[in-house]
Amino acid sequence: MTQAVETQFAARVIELHKHYYLGEIVVHALRGVNLDFPKGDFVAIMGSSGSGKSTLLNLLGALDRPTGGQYILGGFDVSKMTDNDLSDIRNRLIGFIFQSYNLIPQYTVLENIEVPLHYRDSRQPIDSEDRDRCEHLAKLVGLDGRFDHKPFQLSGGQQQRVAIARALVNNPEIILADEPTGNLDSKTEEEIMQILLDLNAEGRTIIMVTHEDNVAKLAKRQIHMKDGQVAGDGLFRG
Amino acid sequence: MFRLLRTINLAVKSLLLHKLRSSLTMLGIVFGVFSVIAMLAIGEGASKQAQDQVLELGATNIIVRSVKPPEQASSTTASSNSFILRYGLLREDLKLLSKENISGIERSIPIREVSAPVRYRHREMNCRVVGCTSGYFETNNLNLRDGRFITEHDQVKIDTIAVVAAQVAETLFPGEDPIGKSVQINGEYYEIRGITRTRGATAAIGGSLSGQDYNKDIYIPLKTMQVRMGDDNIQRKQGSFSAESIQLHQITLQISGTEDKKAEDLVIPISEVVRETMEINHKGKKDWSIIVPMELLEQAKQIQLIFNLVLGSIAAISLVVGGIGIMNIMLATVTERTREIGVRRALGARQRDIIEQFLVETIVLSGVGGAIGMLLGWLTPQIFSGTQWVYNKISSKTVEVDAGFNNMFADLTPDVQPWTLGLAFGISVGIGIIFGVYPAMSAARLDPIEALRHE
Numbered sequence: 001m002t003q004a005v006e007t008q009f010a011a012r013v014i015e016l017h018k019h020y021y022l023g024e025i026v027v028h029a030l031r032g033v034n035l036d037f038p039k040g041d042f043v044a045i046m047g048s049s050g051s052g053k054s055t056l057l058n059l060l061g062a063l064d065r066p067t068g069g070q071y072i073l074g075g076f077d078v079s080k081m082t083d084n085d086l087s088d089i090r091n092r093l094i095g096f097i098f099q100s101y102n103l104i105p106q107y108t109v110l111e112n113i114e115v116p117l118h119y120r121d122s123r124q125p126i127d128s129e130d131r132d133r134c135e136h137l138a139k140l141v142g143l144d145g146r147f148d149h150k151p152f153q154l155s156g157g158q159q160q161r162v163a164i165a166r167a168l169v170n171n172p173e174i175i176l177a178d179e180p181t182g183n184l185d186s187k188t189e190e191e192i193m194q195i196l197l198d199l200n201a202e203g204r205t206i207i208m209v210t211h212e213d214n215v216a217k218l219a220k221r222q223i224h225m226k227d228g229q230v231a232g233d234g235l236f237r238g
Numbered sequence: 239m240f241r242l243l244r245t246i247n248l249a250v251k252s253l254l255l256h257k258l259r260s261s262l263t264m265l266g267i268v269f270g271v272f273s274v275i276a277m278l279a280i281g282e283g284a285s286k287q288a289q290d291q292v293l294e295l296g297a298t299n300i301i302v303r304s305v306k307p308p309e310q311a312s313s314t315t316a317s318s319n320s321f322i323l324r325y326g327l328l329r330e331d332l333k334l335l336s337k338e339n340i341s342g343i344e345r346s347i348p349i350r351e352v353s354a355p356v357r358y359r360h361r362e363m364n365c366r367v368v369g370c371t372s373g374y375f376e377t378n379n380l381n382l383r384d385g386r387f388i389t390e391h392d393q394v395k396i397d398t399i400a401v402v403a404a405q406v407a408e409t410l411f412p413g414e415d416p417i418g419k420s421v422q423i424n425g426e427y428y429e430i431r432g433i434t435r436t437r438g439a440t441a442a443i444g445g446s447l448s449g450q451d452y453n454k455d456i457y458i459p460l461k462t463m464q465v466r467m468g469d470d471n472i473q474r475k476q477g478s479f480s481a482e483s484i485q486l487h488q489i490t491l492q493i494s495g496t497e498d499k500k501a502e503d504l505v506i507p508i509s510e511v512v513r514e515t516m517e518i519n520h521k522g523k524k525d526w527s528i529i530v531p532m533e534l535l536e537q538a539k540q541i542q543l544i545f546n547l548v549l550g551s552i553a554a555i556s557l558v559v560g561g562i563g564i565m566n567i568m569l570a571t572v573t574e575r576t577r578e579i580g581v582r583r584a585l586g587a588r589q590r591d592i593i594e595q596f597l598v599e600t601i602v603l604s605g606v607g608g609a610i611g612m613l614l615g616w617l618t619p620q621i622f623s624g625t626q627w628v629y630n631k632i633s634s635k636t637v638e639v640d641a642g643f644n645n646m647f648a649d650l651t652p653d654v655q656p657w658t659l660g661l662a663f664g665i666s667v668g669i670g671i672i673f674g675v676y677p678a679m680s681a682a683r684l685d686p687i688e689a690l691r692h693e
Contacts, residue, residue, distance in 0.1 A: 063686045091586020102581045106255045119586035125240045
């Protein structure tokens with residue numbers, strides 16, 4: 001990994017292209033996307049299915065490499081990294097929140113929050129300090145008293161809280177939320193969004209994919225994707 | 239080290255999620271390991287049994303026996319002399335095969351045996367009448383229940399005395415003390431001076447020596463036998479008549495000096511000398527055979543090695559089948575937990591981490607299975623005696639089985655060698671690794687995006 005360059009951007013996307021090869025057919029999922037995410041930003045990415053928003057999210061999440069262009073995350077050029085380096089980048093710089101929570105069913109709440117720590121660079125065993133941090137985060141997202149519950153003993157909203165705590169445990173550069181409230185009722189949706197807003201208020205950079213307008217409008221910025229390109233980018237608060 | 243413990247702990251957690259599935263998978267390995275240990279133990283037990291039988295002959299003895307020559311060869315010699323068939327060991331052989339003539343021989347113990355009815359009052363029993371010297375009792379591990387053995391003095395005096403086996407005493411003297419009483423053999427009276435303890439029959443060893451039942455024996459001094467009965471043994475049965483003249487049936491040679499030298503280095507060369515001496519003295523006539531228990535022992539060991547190898551291989555196949563079962567389940571697990579793999583990858587797990595995770599799970603599965611199998615294997619003797627008990631219950635009521643087989647089965651004690659426990663456990667863990675690598679690799683190679691999307 002090359003040394004990070006200090007910037008005011010948490011992440012930058014420059015002329016990003018992504019092609020998929022489905023047999024003979026080439027699918028141009030992204031056709032030159034340019035985006036800047038300043039530190040402390042809260043962005044909602046919107047767009048119909050097939051617009052390329054999922055592809056963009058995968059690239060932003062360092063789960064995939066672009067066909068062309070650059071992706072600078074926390075000062076690192078992620079576009080041409082090896083699989084192992086991508087793993088490390090995801091571990092250090094990205095916090096994932098998924099629509100379907102994606103907790104590990106056989107682990108308790110605390111153990112689920114610990115998972116990213118298992119894969120940190122040093123591969124250091126989890127110590128009491130780490131455990132304190134996990135407990136602190138669990139309390140922060142409102143899971144006090146449920147540390148030893150298994151995911152199936154929790155409601156959807158509670159599971160998503162675990163996922164948020166897990167996303168925070170490595171103190172990432174950006175938080176990527178893929179339809180974080182997609183499976184939740186409106187009341188729980190509000191609670192979860194409030195947590196995200198609070199985190200953003202603390203200065204965390206959040207990139208969120210959603211297709212619900214009422215959720216999107218809570219973000220500082222909305223980006224509309226269409227046909228693999230950014231169709232609109234701006235501040236539409238309220 | 240701590241890390242490994244944690245990985246194992248996590249693996250156990252994942253396995254406990256599907257207790258039934260994990261335990262059924264483990265069962266394959268349990269039986270595999272158990273059968274490897276049990277098979278080797280039974281093989282080892284059978285080997286011990288066979289070797290013990292040879293050792294009963296005296297590992298450092300050389301046995302020379304009379305053999306009835308084939309008919310064609312004998313007819314010419316027989317017709318030239320008389321209708322009595324003369325063959326077998328000669329008293330002259332005994333003189334040649336003595337410690338004076340061949341160095342290394344400590345003692346030569348000749349016997350002559352005849353089957354004859356033995357009478358006491360109105361009771362009669364068909365016995366093996368053995369003319370022997372004092373050394374016979376020692377070489378055949380015969381112990382006295384009462385009285386005394388035949389001594390050198392009896393030979394000199396040509397006494398008409400006898401020592402009877404326990405069963406003979408019981409049959410001819412029920413409720414009586416046989417000592418001092420006289421039995422009738424071939425019209426002569428022999429006074430009983432001793433009774434031997436019951437001794438288990440020896441089993442037949444290959445084709446070289448038939449089984450020997452010592453419980454229908456009656457022993458008289460060899461010299462007495464020669465003087466009173468002569469060398470001829472004529473048997474008349476309805477319509478048939480056979481007459482043969484044999485001076486000695488068997489000479490057992492005890493070899494000395496086996497304590498300080500390696501026994502086979504001593505016994506084998508002497509057996510060659512004995513063979514040559516016999517060949518010269520009998521002018522090529524094959525009316526004798528030589529049995530070297532030491533050689534039989536070597537043969538038995540070699541046969542056993544092959545036997546063990548075959549048994550072990552068969553058991554190993556079941557272990558491999560168990561391994562395939564594990565692989566099958568692990569592949570299913572990987573498919574089932576594709577999502578979890580995707581999540582872990584998204585949260586920063588490298589391919590290596592995923593491989594490690596699933597490999598450790600497989601190894602824990604096979605290791606625990608191996609440990610249980612090892613425990614069962616260690617209990618093989620107990621389990622086997624249970625089997626014997628069941629077999630006896632069933633066989634005594636339903637089937638007529640060869641007594642020799644029954645004896646062999648009843649006497650067989652599986653012998654669990656400690657190294658087989660280690661070996662079987664090692665193999666089971668090895669199988670865990672071999673059959674775990676593929677599922678683990680296929681888990682690690684999953685595309686994280688695809689894996690996350692997996693339903």
